[in-house]
Amino acid sequence: GEDVEQSLFLSVREGDSSVINCTYTDSSSTYLYWYKQEPGAGLQLLTYIFSNMDMKQDQRLTVLLNKKDKHLSLRIADTQTGDSAIYFCAESIIRYSGAGSYQLTFGKGTKLSVIP
Amino acid sequence: DSGVTQTPKHLITATGQRVTLRCSPRSGDLSVYWYQQSLDQGLQFLIQYYNGEERAKGNILERFSAQQFPDLHSELNLSSLELGDSALYFCASSSQPGGAETQYFGPGTRLLVL
Numbered sequence: 204g205e206d207v208e209q210s211l212f213l214s215v216r217e218g219d220s221s222v223i224n225c226t227y228t229d230s231s232s233t234y235l236y237w238y239k240q241e242p243g244a245g246l247q248l249l250t251y252i253f254s255n256m257d258m259k260q261d262q263r264l265t266v267l268l269n270k271k272d273k274h275l276s277l278r279i280a281d282t283q284t285g286d287s288a289i290y291f292c293a294e295s296i297i298r299y300s301g302a303g304s305y306q307l308t309f310g311k312g313t314k315l316s317v318i319p
Numbered sequence: 320d321s322g323v324t325q326t327p328k329h330l331i332t333a334t335g336q337r338v339t340l341r342c343s344p345r346s347g348d349l350s351v352y353w354y355q356q357s358l359d360q361g362l363q364f365l366i367q368y369y370n371g372e373e374r375a376k377g378n379i380l381e382r383f384s385a386q387q388f389p390d391l392h393s394e395l396n397l398s399s400l401e402l403g404d405s406a407l408y409f410c411a412s413s414s415q416p417g418g419a420e421t422q423y424f425g426p427g428t429r430l431l432v433l
Contacts, residue, residue, distance in 0.1 A: 238424070245321065245409060246362075246424035291362065306375060307352075307422060309362035 209292050209310035216318050221279040223313045225292030228273060232294040235268060237277045240289045240312065249277070249290075279315075287317045322346065323412050323425035331431045337398040340428045344391055344412030350374070351393040352413070352422060353385055357406040368393055400432045 206228045215221045227235070236251040252259045252266045252275075259266045265278040279286055289312040296306060322345035332338055344351050353365040355378075364377035368387035379385075382400075387393040397404060407429050411422040 236421075245426040246411075247321070248421055248423065251421065293362075306364045306367070306377060307354075308364070311361040 207292055207294055207308055207310035209290075209313045211311065212314050212316070214316045214318060215282050217282060217284055219282055221277075221282045221286070221315055221317075223277045223279075223290050223292075223315065225275040225277075225310055226273055227275065227292070227294045227308075229294060229296050229308075230270075230273065232296055234295040235266075235275050236291075236293040236295070236307070237264075237266065238291040238293060238309075240291065242288075246291065282315075282317050284317045284319055287315055289314050321423040321425065323410060323423050325408075325410050325425040325428050327428060328426065329429045329431075331433065332400060333433055334400055334402060336400050336432075337396065338400065338430065340395040340397070340408050340410075340430075342393045342395070342410030342412075342425060344393070344410075345414075345423055348412035348414050348423075349391060350413045350415065351387055351391070352411040353379075353393070353395050354409040354411065354424075355406045356409060356427070357403075362409075365395070397430070402432050405430055405432045 208226045237249040238246040239249050240246050250261050250264050257268050263280045267276045291312045292310040293307045324343045326341045349370045352367045356362045365379040366385050367375040371387050382398050385395045407427045409427045411424045413422045
């Protein structure tokens with residue numbers, strides 16, 4: 204079965220690094236994603252990593268993937284108050300229902316609070 | 320702005336009623352996905368359409384149905400509404416049927432059933 208787990212809360216000081224962790228169970232995941240949801244808003248894609256990679260860097264964001272342990276992390280360098288939001292980890296798994304489709308399974312989200 | 324639009328933004332209705340949520344995908348995207356976000360269940364995949372045809376089903380109740388029209392917009396119909404159907408409903412779109420690449424999400428429709 205599939206399950207994506209994240210811790211629910213994280214609090215950091217402005218200027219520090221934030222690390223949000225995620226574990227997933229389905230080893231057939233192809234892509235793993237990080238989405239950001241600000242209050243009252245939709246889901247904004249932050250970054251994603253293909254399952255055969257172990258690291259991806261994109262400006263202040265660094266994604267690390269440990270496929271053996273099924274562990275994904277998102278590091279935000281120099282965290283700002285504007286980074287306060289809920290961060291969702293998601294895995295993309297192929298489902299053979301009908302013609303075949305990848306579906307996203309989301310974690311429950313980690314609420315990041317940045318203290319000025 | 321993801322390019323995916325959803326209407327209405329908010330909807331308040333009563334139990335037993337029926338509502339229709341609308342989604343327009345990004346220009347050129349043929350795949351539309353519907354998700355439900357609730358406090359207890361988190362974000363759950365409901366159903367996917369690709370170029371007018373149902374492609375995959377997730378945790379969608381029988382009281383719910385969806386369709387995708389020739390102009391590629393999609394509607395999610397929720398009937399015999401219950402209090403527990405109160406949630407944020409998201410639509411996402413992608414360019415390919417598989418969806419392994421990026422899905423872009425709309426701003427959501429917040430449904431409140433009283």
